[in-house]
Amino acid sequence: MILLDQVSKTYGTQVALAPTTLEFAAARTAALIGPSGCGKSTLLRMIVGLVRPDSGRVVIETETLTASNLERRRHAIGYVIQEGGLFPHLTAAGNVTLLARHLRRDPGWIGKRLGALAELVGIPRTILERFPGDLSGGQRQRVSLMRALMLDPPVLLLDEPLGALDPVTRYGLQEELKRIFDQLGKTVVLVTHDMSEAAHFGHTLVLLKEGRVLQQGPLADLLERPADRYVSEFIRARRPLAAGA
Amino acid sequence: MRRILLLLWLLPALSIAQGTVNVGSKRFTESYILGEIVAGTIRRAGEAHAAHRRGMGNTAIVFAALKNGTVDLYPEYTGTIAFELLGRGRAADLAALNRDLAPLGLGVAVPLGFDNSYALAMLESRAISLGIRTISDLSRHPHLKLAVSQEFLNRRDGWPALRSAYGLPFAPRGLDHGLAYEALAAGRIDVIDVYSTDAKVAKYALRVLADNRGFFPAYEAALLYRLDLPQRFPRTWGALRALEGAIPAERMVSMNAAAELSGATFTAVADGFLATAGAAGPGAMQGRGSLVSMIFAADFWRVTLEHLALVFASLALSVAAGIPLGVWAARAPRCAPWILAAVGLLQTVPSLALLAFLIAAMGRIGAAPAIVALFLYALLPIVRNTVSGLADIPAPLRESAEALGLPGRARLRLIELPLAARAILAGIKTSAVINVGMATIAAFVGAGGYGDRIVAGLAVNDHRLMLAGALPAAALALLIQGGFDWLERRAVPTGLQGRGERTTK
Numbered sequence: 062m063i064l065l066d067q068v069s070k071t072y073g074t075q076v077a078l079a080p081t082t083l084e085f086a087a088a089r090t091a092a093l094i095g096p097s098g099c100g101k102s103t104l105l106r107m108i109v110g111l112v113r114p115d116s117g118r119v120v121i122e123t124e125t126l127t128a129s130n131l132e133r134r135r136h137a138i139g140y141v142i143q144e145g146g147l148f149p150h151l152t153a154a155g156n157v158t159l160l161a162r163h164l165r166r167d168p169g170w171i172g173k174r175l176g177a178l179a180e181l182v183g184i185p186r187t188i189l190e191r192f193p194g195d196l197s198g199g200q201r202q203r204v205s206l207m208r209a210l211m212l213d214p215p216v217l218l219l220d221e222p223l224g225a226l227d228p229v230t231r232y233g234l235q236e237e238l239k240r241i242f243d244q245l246g247k248t249v250v251l252v253t254h255d256m257s258e259a260a261h262f263g264h265t266l267v268l269l270k271e272g273r274v275l276q277q278g279p280l281a282d283l284l285e286r287p288a289d290r291y292v293s294e295f296i297r298a299r300r301p302l303a304a305g306a
Numbered sequence: 307m308r309r310i311l312l313l314l315w316l317l318p319a320l321s322i323a324q325g326t327v328n329v330g331s332k333r334f335t336e337s338y339i340l341g342e343i344v345a346g347t348i349r350r351a352g353e354a355h356a357a358h359r360r361g362m363g364n365t366a367i368v369f370a371a372l373k374n375g376t377v378d379l380y381p382e383y384t385g386t387i388a389f390e391l392l393g394r395g396r397a398a399d400l401a402a403l404n405r406d407l408a409p410l411g412l413g414v415a416v417p418l419g420f421d422n423s424y425a426l427a428m429l430e431s432r433a434i435s436l437g438i439r440t441i442s443d444l445s446r447h448p449h450l451k452l453a454v455s456q457e458f459l460n461r462r463d464g465w466p467a468l469r470s471a472y473g474l475p476f477a478p479r480g481l482d483h484g485l486a487y488e489a490l491a492a493g494r495i496d497v498i499d500v501y502s503t504d505a506k507v508a509k510y511a512l513r514v515l516a517d518n519r520g521f522f523p524a525y526e527a528a529l530l531y532r533l534d535l536p537q538r539f540p541r542t543w544g545a546l547r548a549l550e551g552a553i554p555a556e557r558m559v560s561m562n563a564a565a566e567l568s569g570a571t572f573t574a575v576a577d578g579f580l581a582t583a584g585a586a587g588p589g590a591m592q593g594r595g596s597l598v599s600m601i602f603a604a605d606f607w608r609v610t611l612e613h614l615a616l617v618f619a620s621l622a623l624s625v626a627a628g629i630p631l632g633v634w635a636a637r638a639p640r641c642a643p644w645i646l647a648a649v650g651l652l653q654t655v656p657s658l659a660l661l662a663f664l665i666a667a668m669g670r671i672g673a674a675p676a677i678v679a680l681f682l683y684a685l686l687p688i689v690r691n692t693v694s695g696l697a698d699i700p701a702p703l704r705e706s707a708e709a710l711g712l713p714g715r716a717r718l719r720l721i722e723l724p725l726a727a728r729a730i731l732a733g734i735k736t737s738a739v740i741n742v743g744m745a746t747i748a749a750f751v752g753a754g755g756y757g758d759r760i761v762a763g764l765a766v767n768d769h770r771l772m773l774a775g776a777l778p779a780a781a782l783a784l785l786i787q788g789g790f791d792w793l794e795r796r797a798v799p800t801g802l803q804g805r806g807e808r809t810t811k
Contacts, residue, residue, distance in 0.1 A: 109709045110709075111705055111708060111709060132711050132713055133711070134711075135708075135709060135710065135711030136711045138709070138711075140706070140709040140710070142702055142705075142706060143702075144702065146702050146703060146705070146706030147706075148703060148706075148707070148721055148725070149725070150724045150725060150799035151799075159710070159712075159720065160710050160711060160712065163712060163716055163720070208710075
């Protein structure tokens with residue numbers, strides 16, 4: 062579904078990502094984990110074209126990402142970042158429907174879709190008339206998810222989406238997001254530095270360090286057959302886990 | 307509806323269908339008064355309106371206006387025409403001057419009846435003690451301090467020629483004519499240049515030094531006009547011709563004195579002259595009055611509208627050009643330093659120099675070069691604030707907009723410009739307020755506005771008249787600032803009005 066074929070990225074003398082090949086299966090959730098600066102965000106941003114790889118290519122559903130098809134491809138990708146990235150001068154509803162309105166979709170359809178999404182993420186419609194500055198962190202992330210899902214893209218990318226939230230809200234949202242991901246059957250790639258979160262969401266985990274993939278596979282693989290000492294260290298540096306939740 | 311609009315559009319055109327004669331004048335009392343007399347004569351003839359474009363910066367500016375038709379006629383002196391305008395080496399009579407002026411489409415006629423020659427003068431008491439009677443006598447006292455007007459200092463027929471004709475050892479300073487008399491009386495300088503019909507010659511008891519080598523040619527006052535004027539307005543021209551010989555020298559001096567010393571307005575002095583049709587005595591003169599009455603004089607709305615037009619026309623152009631320039635600079639970081647440097651450089655050009663350059667480049671005076679100058683000055687705050695407003699948008703927001711799949715122009719319109727709106731509006735506000743002050747220089751090129759009063763006040767050294775121009779300008783600046791504050795509350799998107807973002811818990 063998503064193929065990163067020998068992509069690499071260097072900033073000056075700093076190697077952000079060594080030549081890497083990764084494949085993300087359709088309708089599955091992959092979690093990219095690793096310490097800060099390991100290249101996981103860079104990888105994610107390559108998929109949505111915010112970073113242009115120095116070498117290699119990004120292929121989404123057999124189509125290689127180029128400058129000319131970038132805009133169209135992006136309509137088929139939902140992108141959620143930490144703190145939501147909501148535009149402060151638009152209401153929550155305005156944020157969610159921005160692209161759809163720009164593409165001149167039928168207003169009736171837009172209204173219905175908005176309602177359906179609000180129900181999906183569990184936000185009352187009255188909240189949608191507020192501005193992002195008046196929303197709580199959890200509400201902002203839900204709205205951001207709604208915006209990402211507006212055009213029902215097959216691919217969903219999330220870059221530390223729960224990183225700025227307090228533990229209670231975070232735990233609650235983790236539950237909800239998993240339910241939503243399972244329900245929608247999208248291809249999800251999620252970046253997180255929280256091991257438990259990765260284990261909770263990810264059918265596949267990809268552990269990176271200093272620009273290289275150390276190991277990828279289901280949690281059980283990383284637990285029982287670590288490819289590297291660091292893999293065990295990284296996993297054990299969290300509270301004890303149960304495999305494959 | 308359309309027909310009504312068309313009619314409204316035509317009405318102003320109909321009202322000026324009667325035709326307007328534009329009268330020019332230079333930045334000194336006598337020129338103002340003669341300009342008013344000419345304008346008053348034109349109005350009384352009843353054939354056309356008269357517009358007096360008062361107090362233009364200098365001879366070159368008003369002559370340029372005459373040549374390109376912005377002005378139809380103005381009072382001038384034969385000596386100035388011969389030496390400064392035509393570049394002849396010697397003086398000439400009216401016939402000779404007209405021969406040379408004809409190819410330019412111009413003519414000189416209607417000698418008004420007096421001479422106003424340049425002369426040098428000093429305090430009578432000082433002249434007596436030093437035994438100075440003639441210009442040659444000055445050479446015996448090389449320590450004396452001379453000050454002459456800028457125009458005299460630089461004119462061909464001015465200081466350079468005088469110095470070589472008499473072998474004078476002095477290096478005079480340039481000093482505005484309106485301030486020179488007071489400086490002389492205070493003893494800060496010893497010798498100044500004067501015009502022989504200046505009112506203050508009598509007031510300060512000055513001795514006009516004899517021109518023993520006959521350097522200064524005759525400066526007969528007459529009207530310099532466009533040759534098509536008599537054909538376009540024959541009745542008016544007839545009325546103007548009746549001014550020939552109507553103003554003897556003593557009459558001119560007393561009119562100058564009425565304006566400068568008794569504080570009468572130029573219009574009142576001119577009206578007094580026209581009413582008595584040249585008979586003796588200027589009649590009852592109203593003083594210029596209190597500061598408040600000077601501010602709210604008859605021309606208050608005219609100058610206010612002129613000033614507003616200058617400010618907003620140039621501001622509109624600056625906004626139309628400045629925001630796109632700012633967007634370009636923000637999008638292309640490598641070009642940004644060049645764009646900002648170019649726009650910043652414009653700010654450092656002295657305003658009068660820029661005006662002079664624009665007059666030459668555009669071939670016209672009046673509102674056009676003034677608006678272009680103001681437009682150039684207003685660019686920097688707008689461009690710089692647009693750049694910084696766009697640059698201050700946090701990267702995650704910009705990237706979210708990009709990742710959404712919005713094309714560049716849509717991103718600009720829907721996301722980036724609204725987010726930068728507060729900064730951009732602040733830049734426009736700064737430019738508008740600066741322009742209100744800057745627009746006062748437009749008076750030097752006959753574009754009107756509050757600067758008109760400041761320039762006139764400078765000519766007669768009347769602080770209240772200067773204030774009558776400066777105070778409304780200051781008040782206008784404050785009003786505009788307030789207006790923009792109100793606009794900001796309406797134009798800046800609600801979500802950004804500084805209600806503050808809640809920090810995540």
